[in-house]
Amino acid sequence: MVAEAIATGAIDKGLIAIGAAIAIAGAAIGAAWAEKEIGTAAVGAMAEKPELFVSGLILTVIPETIVIFGLVIAYLIIQIA
Amino acid sequence: MLKTMPMTKIRITGLKSSMKAVIDILYSLKIMHLVDFNKSEPGFLDLGKPFMEAEELSESLVRIDSVISFYGIKGKANRIENFSEAKGHFARLFEDFSSANSKAAGANARQAELKQKLAEPMGRIKIDKKYLREYDSIAVFKGLVKKQLGQALHSQSGISFKLVEEKAGENYAIALFVPKKEAEKTRTLLLNAGFSEQEIPENFSEEKISQELACTEKELFQTKDFLEKLGKKNWQFLLDYKFFLSEMNEKAETPLRFGVSENAFVATGFVPARKVKELKNRLDKSPVHAVYIEFSNSLENAPIELDNPKLVKPFELFLDLYTMPSYKEIDPSALMAITFPIFFGFMLGDVGYGLLMLAIFGIASLKASGQLKGFSRILIWSALSSVFFGFVFGEFFGAEFMEPVLNRVHEPTQMLGIAVAIGFVHINLGLLVGFYNELKSHGFKHAFLTKFGWIAFEAGIGLLALDALQIIGIGLIPGAVLTLAAIAMLYLGEGARGLVELPSIFSNMLSYARLFAVGLSSVSIALVVNQMAGSLWQAGILGMAGAIIILAIGHLLNTALGLLGCSLHSLRLHYVEFFGKFFKGGGQKFVPFGQIKEN
Structure with a gap:
């Protein structure tokens, strides 16, 4: 069975998929972490000054772009297959 | 549209005796944005005092x-x-x-x-007070116990007693008479029953x-x-x-916003330029004498009234939430009115979801009022755009119902390219608007260096990339020269900050990849829901019922997710990537004196 998997290239494909998954998972964890830190601070600031809602929202979503980078890299990895 | 309402600065000077009449006129006109008098300005003027009746009025208001x-x-x-x-x-x-x-x-x-008195448990014991005194040979226990005492006392041989016991809620109220020599023994027994000593209230009459x-x-x-x-x-x-x-109170306190001397007052404010005549006519025609109006071209700190056609009006909400543009800046509401629904529709892109949202927010815009109504209008446009892109992608609740012009599940490369291309266009549009804003506020040189610096940088890197990919064969030199020239322009225009931000222009464009990514996740969820329902459908009548429930809940949930995700992401692309290229804001909103405050 293993030999068959090697012969058909199934293992290669699997490894590529795992690589893509790691790319997006890492980026997502990084973005989530950053947003958590900013989000906490933003909610704290909003409790003092509710009009900071939009500034807080903007600051909170800035790290989101990191996930997009992850997505693009994952996409490039998948292209290898 | 695009430009905010032109304002004129006005100063009204008059005798104190006519101050009240002038306030009444200004209040009823509702076209002047008063600027509070600042005591720190040099001059002989002092802060006005509220009219006599202000105190009484505010008391009545309380x-x-x-x-x-x-x-x-x-x-x-x-x-x-x-x-x-x-x-x-x-x-x-x-x-x-x-x-x-x-x-x-x-x-x-x-x-x-x-x-509380009625609920007093000891009140239930009805014994004449004279029997409750101190005795020589008899001990009296009055109070509450947790369990009934009668049984326990009977089983204790040798104690002779007289017990009055009444149930009071969970406890029992007791009055217990025992011989004094048995007192200690009885006390132990009582303590075991959770005894707490309490007095019997005097003159307690339940009936009364x-x-x-x-x-x-x-x-x-x-x-x-x-x-x-x-x-x-x-x-x-x-x-x-x-x-x-x-209303009266606001008018009575208005002199606090004026500057006054011993016999005269000065009121300063802004009036929309096209309404100046109306104000002048009213003051001229009124029986108020000795009022002098001055106009000034100084528009520093002029308040902002956004001036947009009815279709664009709802989109002003986005600036309300963010910040008003400053007086010389372009009002981006009209641009957002075009791009926000497009981005939203490109992400949601489903005929079914679009129609569902159209129904929900169509009703909401009829029933709601205020900000919610405006928001519903925005979402109606977004829903229409989703229906349009639904036809492009050929999707109806995730299912492919027609041959798509562009299949976003199977052609991700094209989708990614289109998304980033949209970003390229949007960001350069932002840079052009920014060029206009800088031109108005800092002159041509600065505007050219900062905004066209970015465009030249994009072009330079683009040439390098095209050459490296061997699409054009002009060598690396033209691209490199253009890039270096652009970097020099940015350094001259924005200083070191411009250099630090160099890569951001590309990360900003890449950020538009979310247009494709959010859409893809929305389709995937819809597909999963459809698959789950599809496999259940074959399992008899119960399966069909289950499939319908799964479809309803799944698609409703996905609509809600799509609504939240698509609007936030679309908004973010505007606030962060687009506004970052030109918008500074910080203007003060135009609030005409006399306008009723909403609450």
Whole structure:
């Protein structure tokens, strides 16, 4: 069975998929972490000054772009297959 | 559209004796944004004092607010014609209200007190007080125990006793008489039963208290009924009078915003340029004399009134939430009115979801008011755009219902390319708007260096990339020269900050990849829901019912997710990537004197 998997290239494909998954998972964890830190601070600031809602929202979503980078890299990895 | 309403700065000077009349006129016109007089300005002017009646008015306002909050009155107010009649009416009303209110409070307190008295457990023991005195040979225990005592005492041989026991809630109230020599033994027994010593209230009469309680309750009911009727009868009057009082109060306190000398006053403010004539005419025609109006071209700190056609109006909400543009800046509402629905539709891109949202927000825009109504209008446009892109992608609730022009599940490369291309266009549009803004505020040189610096940088990197990919064969030199020139321009225009931000222009464009990514996740969820329902469908009637439930819940959930995700992401692309290229904001909103505050 293993030999068959090697012969058909199934293992290669699997490894590529795992690589893509790691790319997006890492980026997502990084973005989530950053947003958590900013989000906490933003909610704290909003409790003092509710009009900071939009500034807080903007600051909170800035790290989101990191996930997009992850997505693009994952996409490039998948292209290898 | 694009430009905010042109303003004119106005200064009205007049005799103090005509101040009140001028305030009345300005208040009724509702076209002037007053600028508070600043005492620190050099000159002989002092801060004005509120009119005499201000104190009385604010006192009445406090009173009427207490009545209004008591009844929770809300609604639309009408104009009051006869002030003195209304004033008298309110004085009587308030007297009735406060006396009834204090009566009700008193009755309430008495009711609570009587109820507590009635619930007194020791009151249940009915023994004449003279038997409860101290004896020489008999010990008396009065109080509460946790369990019935009769049995326990009987089983204790040798103790002779007399017990009065009444059930009181979970406990038992007791009066126990035993010979003194048995007192210690009895005490242990009582402690085991959870005894706590309590006095028996004097003159306790259940009947009398109940009677008193009924009486109080009746009084309370009557007072409450009276209060309720009073409120119902005067509901509209209270609204009207409150409105009237707040208007009067605002007018009476307006001199605080003026500068005054011994005999004259000066009021400064901004009026929309096209309404200046109206103001001048009104003041000229009025019987107010000795008023002098000056116009000034200084538009520093001019307030901002956004000036957009009806279709764009709802999109002003986005600036309300963010910040008003400054006076010379372009008002981006109209641009957002085009791009926001496009981005939203590109992400959601499903005929089914689009129609569902159209139905929901169509109804909402009819029923809602205020900000919610505006938001519903925005989402109606977004829903229409989703239906359009639904046809492009050929999707109906995730299912492919027609041959798509562009299949976003199977052609991700094209989708990614289109998304980033949209970003390229959007960001360069932002840079062009930014060029205009900088031109107005800092002149051509700065505008050219900062905004065209970015465009040249994009072009330079683009040439390098095209050459590296061997699409064009001009060598690396033209691209490199253009890139270096662009970097120099940015350094001259923005300083070191420009250099630090160099890569951001590309990360900003890449950020538009979310247009594709969010859409893909929305389709994937829809596909999963459809697959789950599809496999259940084959499993008989129960399976069909389950499939329908899964479809309904799954697609509703996905619509909600799509609504939240697509609007936030679309908004973010505008606020962060687009506005970052040109928008500074910080303008003050135009609030004409006399405009009713919304609350």
